Amino acid sequence: MYIQELHTVEGQKVKLQGWVSNKREGKGIVFVILRDGTGYCQCVVTETEVDGSIFEIAKGLSLECSAEISGTVVKDERQVGGFELRVTDLQLIGNSPNYPIAKKEHGIEFLMDNRHLWLRSSRQWAIMRIRNTIIFSIHRYFQENGFMLMDSPIFTGNAVEGTSTLFETDFYGAPAYLSQSGQLYGEAMAMAMGRIYTFGPTFRAEKSKTRRHLSEFWMMEPEMAFCDIFQNMDVIEEMMHFVIADVLKNCRKELELIGRDISVLESSLQPYPRMTYDQAVRIIKGEEDVNGVNSITSLERELQQVTAKISEMESEIAEREKKIADGNLKKGEINFNQNKIDTLKNEKSELEEDAKNIPQWIASAKGFEYGNDFGGSDETVITRLFDKPIMVYDWPHEVKAFYLKRNPENPRFARGVDVLAPEGYGEIVGGGERETDEKLLVEKINEHKLPMDAFEWYLDLRRFGSVPHSGFGLGIERMVTWVCKLKHVRESIPFPRMYGRLKP
RNA sequence: UCCUCAAUAGCUCAGCUGGUUAGAGCAACUGACUGUUAAUCAGUAGGUCCCUGGUUCGAGUCCAGGUUGGGGAGCCA
DSSP states (O other), rough: OGGGGGGGGTTSEEEEEEEEEEEETTTTTEEEEEOOOOOEEEEEGGGSOHHHHHHHHHHHHEEEEEEEEEEEEOTTTTTTTTTEEEEEEEEEEEOOOOOOOOSSSHHHHHHTTHHHTTTTHHHHHHHHHHHHHHEEEEEEEEHTTTOOOOOOSEEESSOOOOOOOOOOOOOOOEEEEEOOOOHHHHHHHHHHSSSSEEEEEOOOOOOSSTTTHHHHHHHHEEESOOHHHHHHHHHHHHHHHHHHHHHHHHHHHHHTTOOOOOOHHHTTOOOOEEEHHHHHHHHTTSSSTTTTBBBHHHHHHHHHHHHHHHHHHHHHHHHHHHHHHHHOHHHHHHHHHHHHHHHHHHOOOOOOHHHHHHHHHHHHTTOOOSSOOOHHHHHHHHHHSSSEEEEEEEEEGGSSOOBBBBTTTOOEEEEEEEEETTTTTEEEEEEEEBBOOOOHHHHHHHHOOOGHHHHHHHHHHHHHOOOOOEEEEEEHHHHHHHHHTOOOOOOOOOOSTTTTOOOO
């Protein structure tokens, strides 16, 4: 019996199998919170109602030991799942002495070292369920709209875009690289099948240490024949709406558990503002307001708020420390205040990072040079002004990938489109219409100093029945991070691979 | 690669301008309590102060170098 199905068997006797996520004890009574992957359930063991040996086992249960527990399902509004189990029988399956993750705040390094166990905690459980919903929902959107799943290779003989650093491996004595995108192969497959999408891991070897970078991440990359950049944007928007609606419908509990304010997700079901690079630059530099809000002045206001919040926290910490130092407090009150101080200090150091970063963002936004690609801070600056994702298209062709089509009306611009998630999250989708002019492509390949012979097959796609086509790549982890409003991508994937992190 | 911050008990953190035997809470362990929601209460035990070198009568504290980690730049989904 799974916990999520308990509502169907009220009053009946069932057997649950799972792990002890918490235990509380009173005289003659033990409360065991059991989790089985589908949910949480409080199991009540009363001394007078079970065998003496069973009560002893219940008292000896420790965090994360596994057990089979039988009992009667009773409705109880106070409980998380709405039901509890009055235990009649209990069997210990696997012991768990000294479980390292305690019921308290932990630092990120410790949690990452224990990622294999951290995944069992309720917050991670909720995030992984949302990740699953997002992935399944994307598949469903594409499958229901005539796309076919076709996978691109992971070993490649050459860099796709020639820009980012790749992981090199040995392929029977020849150098091979782990794929940084299935893009070019996607184009070939779209010419065979019409509309395809790929879903697989992607590797980038940059030594990035930021909250939005992973060395290994998962990407969905659709590619569509007979599709221009505007139809491409229609598909992106429709897919995003589909996925977000699905999460809102199926993951209410999970969103609530992680404390996600869903109003932005709800407004993200509306159409997304589409703007050119030119307009986005004006907004970043503060030359154009968004709904009466200016990028620069709103950042300055935020900085003031952050600074005020920090000093507020400092005085609260000092106050509580004084209370403890004065004595006269009961042990429980000291404990409460000490925990409060720890939490406040944690929050404070996060705010201090912001206080350090915001002035840099302001400077970088003010001094933004037209013609450059957006940096992480520029994306943060512009997306903070919106309550839904935005789409920025028509970029200076020099800063974008070689395969993007030029705007026929103004060849200075390439028809790339970036989808930037709101609330400061930034790029979650990158795509565009592909260049079909063989001459322009050859020019670009030379410009980027890429080995021409590696692209002969790619040029064939233009030589034999070339058609307008477009596609995009959606970073799963970045999508999950935004939907869950996580502080860092590393929580959006079971076992993150990033600079300095290969274990567990 | 560069900038910046940090490292003290299993965990989260105090430890002020260098000064006797390095502290608290949680967790663990022992006991008390019949409805708890991170339960509460009493007690016990727990330390290579990241490493190497230096300054000093004296270093957890100051200095230099290194290691590991956090945040950011570049790069990007």
